[in-house]
Every structure is written in structure tokens, then in C-alpha cells.
Amino acid sequence: DGGITQSPKYLFRKEGQNVTLSCEQNLNHDAMYWYRQDPGQGLRLIYYSQIVNDFQKGDIAEGYSVSREKKESFPLTVTSAQKTPTAFYLCASSPYLLDRGFQPQHFGDGTRLSIL
Amino acid sequence: GIQVEQSPPDLILQEGANSTLRCNFSDSVNNLQWFHQNPWGQLINLFYIPSGTKQNGRLSATTVATERYSLLYISSSQTTDSGVYFCAVNAGGTSYGKLTFGQGTILTVHP
Numbered sequence: 001d002g003g004i005t006q007s008p009k010y011l012f013r014k015e016g017q018n019v020t021l022s023c024e025q026n027l028n029h030d031a032m033y034w035y036r037q038d039p040g041q042g043l044r045l046i047y048y049s050q051i052v053n054d055f056q057k058g059d060i061a062e063g064y065s066v067s068r069e070k071k072e073s074f075p076l077t078v079t080s081a082q083k084t085p086t087a088f089y090l091c092a093s094s095p096y097l098l099d100r101g102f103q104p105q106h107f108g109d110g111t112r113l114s115i116l
Numbered sequence: 117g118i119q120v121e122q123s124p125p126d127l128i129l130q131e132g133a134n135s136t137l138r139c140n141f142s143d144s145v146n147n148l149q150w151f152h153q154n155p156w157g158q159l160i161n162l163f164y165i166p167s168g169t170k171q172n173g174r175l176s177a178t179t180v181a182t183e184r185y186s187l188l189y190i191s192s193s194q195t196t197d198s199g200v201y202f203c204a205v206n207a208g209g210t211s212y213g214k215l216t217f218g219q220g221t222i223l224t225v226h227p
Contacts, residue, residue: 033213043159043204048213102146109156
């Protein structure tokens, strides 16, 4: 089945540690996105990528890094500079149509990250 | 950037009741999506509706782009409808498809 796979589902990190969240899609979508959801809040954009080897900062990029070496993969690294104690990370993807632009986004099931 | 406001913030219903959720946005949009986030955190696509009206079973949505609002209707609500409903918009231009989310409406349906 086509879809977006995020792993792991739960992750704990120690202060000062970097961790990487995985996001893989087999939908052949051009664009991929990372969002963060703080408890009781809506989602905010961290980074996005329209094409391979290109990515842009979103609204809350500080303390995060990404790469887009393959169309189907968009891993997110949470660095020691990121101080948010607990958050839910969601990855999304969308196709791009030349005549209609970016199409609806589809989301993975998320990774819940906590600091020990 | 574009602002998205959802109302009401909380809604409590008895099973079988109908409800209307509202989403106001501050600028013209290329894309508007409604999502349901279940208790496990999964974000489920309900509608892609930058304008017009769509229906899917007990749910329907209407977006009036010229007046910058969208409505989500839930009829004959069920306990499985509980969760958080998000409206998200893309403003087009240089926003490269990114979605700006509202704060959500928390729906609780009691049996």
C-alpha cells in the first residue's frame, strides 16, 4: 500500500543528544514537510522540501536539520539546541502539478519525542 | 503570514446530535484542508476544499473563499467522531504548499 512511514513511534533523548526521525514515502510525491505539534496546540512547520537536494526553513527551524538526498526520504535531526521537552512530530508529503500547484498533503502517523 | 482561527475551541455533544465547526482565515488561499486527529494522534484527511461544497457520508464541508471562511458539518454524531478537528490553509504565492493550521476544535461525543 502507498503511504508515509514514520519511525520510531516513540523516542526518548537525553539532554545534549542529537536524534534523527525517519520519514519515508512511496507515493512518488515531490514535496515533503515536517511539522511539530506541542501539547494542546496546532501544527507548526519546521522544514519543507519541494525537490531532491533542496529544502527550506519553516516557521520554527531553530535546533533542527534535514536532508533530502532521495525523493522518498526526508529525515529530521533534532539537535541538542532544541529545548522543547515533549512534542509530536508529523511528516507529510504532497504531489505538485504544473497546472495546479501543490496538492493536498498526506500525513504519517507521527513520532512522539520526549527529553529525559 | 496568514492567520487561521477556529471556533468553537471545545464542543461537547450527545450521540446523534449535529454540529458545525467554523474556520476563518485572513487572506486568500490556494488550498484548504480539514483534518480529524484521533486519540492516537493520527491526522486523517477529511476534505480538500479550497472552495465550494463537498460531502462524505455524515460529514460535509463548505468553503466561501470570497468571504474567507469554511464550515465543517457533522451530522448524527457518533462517539468515534471524538477528537480534534483542524483546519489548515495554504496561501499560495511563495508559501510553497506549506499549510498553516488553526488551533483546532476539540469534539467530545458522549454515548
